[in-house]
Amino acid sequence: MDLAERLNDPALFKTQSYVGGAWIGGDTSFAVDNPANRQKLAEVADVGEAGAKAAVAAASDGFKVWRKTSPFERSRILLKWLDLIQDNTDDLATLITAEMGKPWREAKGEIAYGAAFIEWSAHEAARVHGETLPVPAPGARGWTIRQPVGVVSCITPWNFPAAMITRKAAPALAAGCSLVIKPAPETPLTALTLAELADRAGFPRGVFNLICGDASKLGPIMTGSPEVRMIGFTGSTEVGKLLMRQAADGIKRVALELGGNAPFIVMDDADLDAAAAGVVQAKFRSGGQTCVSPNRIIVQDDVADDFVERLQARISEVKAGDGFAPDSDIGPLIHDEAVERVDALVKQAVSGGARVVVGGQPLADELGGSFYAPTLIEGSGFDSEIARSEIFGPVASVYRAGDEKHILDLANDTPYGLAAYLYTRDIGRVHRMSEGLDYGMIGVNAPMVGSASTPFGGMKESGIGREGGKWGVEEFTELKYVLLSGVNS
Numbered sequence: 001m002d003l004a005e006r007l008n009d010p011a012l013f014k015t016q017s018y019v020g021g022a023w024i025g026g027d028t029s030f031a032v033d034n035p036a037n038r039q040k041l042a043e044v045a046d047v048g049e050a051g052a053k054a055a056v057a058a059a060s061d062g063f064k065v066w067r068k069t070s071p072f073e074r075s076r077i078l079l080k081w082l083d084l085i086q087d088n089t090d091d092l093a094t095l096i097t098a099e100m101g102k103p104w105r106e107a108k109g110e111i112a113y114g115a116a117f118i119e120w121s122a123h124e125a126a127r128v129h130g131e132t133l134p135v136p137a138p139g140a141r142g143w144t145i146r147q148p149v150g151v152v153s154c155i156t157p158w159n160f161p162a163a164m165i166t167r168k169a170a171p172a173l174a175a176g177c178s179l180v181i182k183p184a185p186e187t188p189l190t191a192l193t194l195a196e197l198a199d200r201a202g203f204p205r206g207v208f209n210l211i212c213g214d215a216s217k218l219g220p221i222m223t224g225s226p227e228v229r230m231i232g233f234t235g236s237t238e239v240g241k242l243l244m245r246q247a248a249d250g251i252k253r254v255a256l257e258l259g260g261n262a263p264f265i266v267m268d269d270a271d272l273d274a275a276a277a278g279v280v281q282a283k284f285r286s287g288g289q290t291c292v293s294p295n296r297i298i299v300q301d302d303v304a305d306d307f308v309e310r311l312q313a314r315i316s317e318v319k320a321g322d323g324f325a326p327d328s329d330i331g332p333l334i335h336d337e338a339v340e341r342v343d344a345l346v347k348q349a350v351s352g353g354a355r356v357v358v359g360g361q362p363l364a365d366e367l368g369g370s371f372y373a374p375t376l377i378e379g380s381g382f383d384s385e386i387a388r389s390e391i392f393g394p395v396a397s398v399y400r401a402g403d404e405k406h407i408l409d410l411a412n413d414t415p416y417g418l419a420a421y422l423y424t425r426d427i428g429r430v431h432r433m434s435e436g437l438d439y440g441m442i443g444v445n446a447p448m449v450g451s452a453s454t455p456f457g458g459m460k461e462s463g464i465g466r467e468g469g470k471w472g473v474e475e476f477t478e479l480k481y482v483l484l485s486g487v488n489s
């Protein structure tokens with residue numbers, strides 16, 4: 001598939017926003033670049049405050065129709081959207097690689113992962129139901145019903161340009177909510193194509209709205225408008241806190257998928273090869289730019305030398321390059337500031353006594369874009385900046401620790417609590433440690449934790465709420481209780 005040809009195909013490729021079933025422009029626009037070569041891909045319209053207000057009004061109208069649409073019809077339209085996404089997987093993956101940088105085969109994997117949430121939610125739409133309840137008054141009846149929350153504003157990041165949208169939009173639509181979605185300015189092209197496919201799928205006008213533009217103008221309308229009843233956000237903890245504060249005024253519901261600082265724990269009884277392979281898989285996916293990326297690789301002292309050696313061999317094989325090149329294992333970081341931030345963390349670690357085992361430098365001169373070398377360091381302190389903050393880049397940092405209790409204390413010593421990984425063959429340790437880790441998701445001998453049927457989300461400052469499975473759909477419903485008095489009296 002030729003990218004230039006695709007970007008000139010007006011049937012699929014859009015640069016305007018989708019509001020109330022129509023494409024709308026704005027007074028200004030912003031550029032979207034390819035981080036692998038810094039070439040401009042497109043100029044996307046910024047719809048400004050007027051566009052955001054129009055989207056909220058459209059979603060408010062759309063909700064009136066969608067909430068009354070039968071769950072089976074909702075399911076049918078969702079499955080149509082799924083089909084269209086699957087039919088256009090290659091084009092969507094091409095857009096992801098072009099605007100975000102991840103390798104094309106990984107981008108295809110993201111489409112499959114994101115599509116699975118649509119499939120699951122479509123089937124779950126028909127299973128949203130209440131219960132009958134025992135009540136104290138004789139002859140009375142009590143029951144619960146689950147109803148859609150209302151208009152939902154969804155704000156998404158750039159690291160999964162498609163999946164972070166489908167993971168919210170699909171369950172919300174299944175529950176009967178209408179949407180105003182704002183993608184990240186780095187990756188609007190994939191999002192706009194998802195909107196084009198939603199249009200073709202036949203959602204009633206106003207049910208699905210997607211707007212692009214300056215967050216400082218769009219954000220307050222998306223969070224502050226009284227018609228909006230819920231804010232679904234994936235992004236940094238800092239912005240999540242801000243949105244939660246904005247939601248407080250209207251007591252709006254929030255679902256927040258925020259940053260992480262995942263420990264990857266390797267115990268002395270672990271299969272060290274499997275653990276080293278697991279680190280590479282979890283760490284270098286999306287170039288290390290995932291919320292569940294192992295941030296601190298904590299290895300028991302007595303196997304640490306052996307483990308570092310095995311990890312070194314594997315990381316030396318990881319190849320950075322343009323995501324369209326078939327032999328690239330990781331693409332560029334999202335922009336030059338990300339490279340500078342990662343490089344500063346590594347330099348700081350080294351000046352604090354850490355040793356660079358592999359990599360440890362930007363590759364902009366060699367590769368011509370925002371690239372950073374796949375890197376392994378060891379010997380940072382647990383109080384170092386690289387241990388405390390989210391690296392969000394292709395840097396694996398190994399720490400040594402003593403017994404189980406020491407490791408659990410270190411692993412939990414962070415405000416974050418999204419994903420943790422544990423490698424051990426001792427079933428007692430599996431139970432003790434998975435119960436002791438303050439994280440929403442634990443991968444035991446498993447480097448990939450998320451799927452459409454399971455709850456994805458974090459504790460502490462990593463967020464509130466769960467995406468995926470029945471929990472993902474429930475998140476977008478209100479539980480209502482009805483009491484009918486004296487039926488038999």
Ligand code: NAP
Pocket residue numbers: 155156157158159160164182183184185213214215216218219220234235236237239240242256257258259260290291292390418458462463
């Ligand atoms: P970010 O800076 O928080 O931005 C995320 C989104 O929020 C973007 O669309 C951004 O738009 C928007 N935004 C920023 N300020 C806003 C405001 N005041 N009002 C409304 N919208 C606003 O995060 P990022 O750098 O794109 O993504 C990386 C972060 O996401 C990492 O911390 C990562 O761990 C987290 N993440 C979490 C999960 C999860 O499931 N827990 C998944 C993926 C990523 P602008 O850029 O235009 O400001």
